[in-house]
Amino acid sequence: MNDNTNDTTEDNKDTAVDKNSETIADDSETSVFDTDDDLNETKEDCSVNQDNNSEESTTDSQAAVSKKRKWVIVVVSTIVAFLLLIGGYFVYLAYDNANYTHVPQAISKVTSNDDACAPFKEAKLECQVTWVVNDEKPRGTLVEQNIEPGTKTKIGESVTMKYSNGPAKSEFPNLVNVPLEEAKAKLYEMNVSVETVNEVDGKGLPAGNVVSASIEPGTEVANGTSVTLNVSNGKVTLPDWEGKSKELVTAEAEQLGLNVIFSEEESEKPSGIVIGQTPKAGEVESGSDVQVVVSKAFESKEITVPDVIGKTAEQAQTDLAVAGFRHIKTVEVVSSTVTSPQVTHVVPGVGQTGKSEENIVIIVSKPQS
Numbered sequence: 001m002n003d004n005t006n007d008t009t010e011d012n013k014d015t016a017v018d019k020n021s022e023t024i025a026d027d028s029e030t031s032v033f034d035t036d037d038d039l040n041e042t043k044e045d046c047s048v049n050q051d052n053n054s055e056e057s058t059t060d061s062q063a064a065v066s067k068k069r070k071w072v073i074v075v076v077s078t079i080v081a082f083l084l085l086i087g088g089y090f091v092y093l094a095y096d097n098a099n100y101t102h103v104p105q106a107i108s109k110v111t112s113n114d115d116a117c118a119p120f121k122e123a124k125l126e127c128q129v130t131w132v133v134n135d136e137k138p139r140g141t142l143v144e145q146n147i148e149p150g151t152k153t154k155i156g157e158s159v160t161m162k163y164s165n166g167p168a169k170s171e172f173p174n175l176v177n178v179p180l181e182e183a184k185a186k187l188y189e190m191n192v193s194v195e196t197v198n199e200v201d202g203k204g205l206p207a208g209n210v211v212s213a214s215i216e217p218g219t220e221v222a223n224g225t226s227v228t229l230n231v232s233n234g235k236v237t238l239p240d241w242e243g244k245s246k247e248l249v250t251a252e253a254e255q256l257g258l259n260v261i262f263s264e265e266e267s268e269k270p271s272g273i274v275i276g277q278t279p280k281a282g283e284v285e286s287g288s289d290v291q292v293v294v295s296k297a298f299e300s301k302e303i304t305v306p307d308v309i310g311k312t313a314e315q316a317q318t319d320l321a322v323a324g325f326r327h328i329k330t331v332e333v334v335s336s337t338v339t340s341p342q343v344t345h346v347v348p349g350v351g352q353t354g355k356s357e358e359n360i361v362i363i364v365s366k367p368q369s
Contacts, residue, residue, distance in 0.1 A: 138189035139166035166191035174217035204257005207234030240281035267295035335365035
């Protein structure tokens with residue numbers, strides 16, 4: 001009985017244990033299942049969060065890359081546009097320089113068509129020059145330019161200038177002593193051409209200066225008149241002035257441009273008459289010095305006769321002339337008292353006085369042969 005009771009009790013215990021075990025198992029299974037779901041949900045949440053974070057990170061990265069690409073594109077586009085602009089500008093300049101130019105300022109004063117056209121040829125423009133009579137502007141002066149300076153125009157365009165050809169009539173100038181080139185320039189402004197240039201005696205003017213012209217100064221001449229100019233060769237023909245008056249020599253020397261140096265010398269000729277010159281007549285350089293001696297009237301003065309007794313005739317004449325006597329005469333006589341020719345007498349006598357313009361006589365005694 002007890003064994004049965006014990007068996008029953010043990011069976012009941014086992015049954016209770018099995019029930020408890022089932023309950024626990026059920027609970028355990030329930031708990032496990034709940035935990036797996038939570039884990040799965042958590043994993044899903046984490047995965048979603050990770051995916052979301054990854055997507056956000058990827059989106060941000062892609063946005064940054066996209067932004068950088070946009071900036072690169074903008075910069076590159078700007079550089080390309082700038083280069084195209086610069087290239088286009090240089091292409092335009094090349095085209096412009098190859099097809100266009102600027103009209104230069106015409107030269108204000110010229111002497112020929114070539115001079116007038118020089119700046120326009122340099123600018124690759126055609127040039128036409130017209131010469132017109134103008135009473136206000138000297139010949140060669142610019143009157144008009146048909147295209148304003150600085151105007152942009154096509155290469156090969158024709159530009160016309162008008163230059164003064166001088167007045168219709170003008171008064172011929174005095175060109176004496178004017179250098180030839182300066183004289184030509186003055187005549188050019190009047191449109192008077194120099195037909196011939198002759199070299200002549202300078203008349204005191206420097207070589208190359210105008211001595212005279214074929215047209216008198218003050219004459220009214222027409223535009224286009226020709227003239228002959230005589231210019232100095234730097235030399236002059238010195239005339240023979242002996243026997244001419246001092247006044248005439250002075251006037252001629254001034255005309256010839258010679259520097260005359262006068263001196264006086266007592267002479268039998270009238271006062272102021274030329275009795276000598278150095279150099280003699282002939283060709284000399286303009287501006288040369290010429291020594292001219294003119295006569296001077298003798299002054300009347302009392303002279304004491306020097307002692308010339310015993311001297312030769314030549315010695316006596318010299319001494320008397322030095323003393324101031326101008327008229328000395330010699331008389332020769334034969335004498336037995338002398339052995340050689342010598343002065344034995346003088347009239348007035350030795351020690352006496354006589355006038356310088358009066359005659360004085362010396363007597364020369366010669367021995368008998």
